[in-house]
Amino acid sequence: MKILEQFISKSQLACLREACRGEEGKYFNNMILKLKSHIVSMPKTYGTDGQGDDVTVMLHYFINGSDWWITERDVILDDQVQAFGYVCLNGDTDCAELGYISITELIENNVELDLYFEPTTLRDVKKKLFEKAA
Numbered sequence: 001m002k003i004l005e006q007f008i009s010k011s012q013l014a015c016l017r018e019a020c021r022g023e024e025g026k027y028f029n030n031m032i033l034k035l036k037s038h039i040v041s042m043p044k045t046y047g048t049d050g051q052g053d054d055v056t057v058m059l060h061y062f063i064n065g066s067d068w069w070i071t072e073r074d075v076i077l078d079d080q081v082q083a084f085g086y087v088c089l090n091g092d093t094d095c096a097e098l099g100y101i102s103i104t105e106l107i108e109n110n111v112e113l114d115l116y117f118e119p120t121t122l123r124d125v126k127k128k129l130f131e132k133a134a
Contacts, residue, residue, distance in 0.1 A: 003039055004032065007059065009107045016115070031115060038119060045074040045084060053123035057085065060117040061106050065091045068101055068111070069125050086122055093133045096126075 004013060019028040038058050048055040048071055059070040072084040083103050088096035 003036055007039055007103055007107075008035075008113045009110065012112060035113075035115065039073070042073045043071070045072050045082070047072055048084075053121065053126065055122050056119050057122055057125050058119050059085075060114040061111045062114055063109070063111045066111075067129070068106060069122065070101065070103075071122065073103075086125065088129060091133060093130055096129070 008016075016028060016032060019025070020032070022028075042058045055071045057069040057071055061068040061070070066087075066089045068085055068087050070083045070085040074082045074084075083101045084099070085101055086096065086098050087101065
């Protein structure tokens with residue numbers, strides 16, 4: 001669970017643990033394993049240089065109309081330092097941009113990790129985002 005603690009808030013992780021003990025425990029255990037797999041297989045910083053919109057988005061965070069899509073992670077001594085991805089704050093697609101993202105800051109500000117997100121290309125993320133904004 002240590003890797004998940006770097007990417008998900010304590011409260012959201014506690015809910016997941018509780019769900020694992022419920023009658024749908026097998027489903028939620030599989031969800032955790034899948035999430036861990038996505039995180040472990042995520043490219044390290046600069047690992048997707050040159051891929052442009054074909055890069056795979058591995059994680060999605062959201063809160064109050066703002067979204068963060070993570071494509072790379074930076075790990076130093078097993079501690080999450082930063083990530084890289086695409087950000088759209090308050091649904092403002094004109095100002096959406098790629099950049100470095102502090103996962104720690106997201107978690108500290110109660111941003112939720114989308115547990116149902118399936119990795120997809122940044123191209124598809126942008127397409128859905130701009131369709132939603134239209």
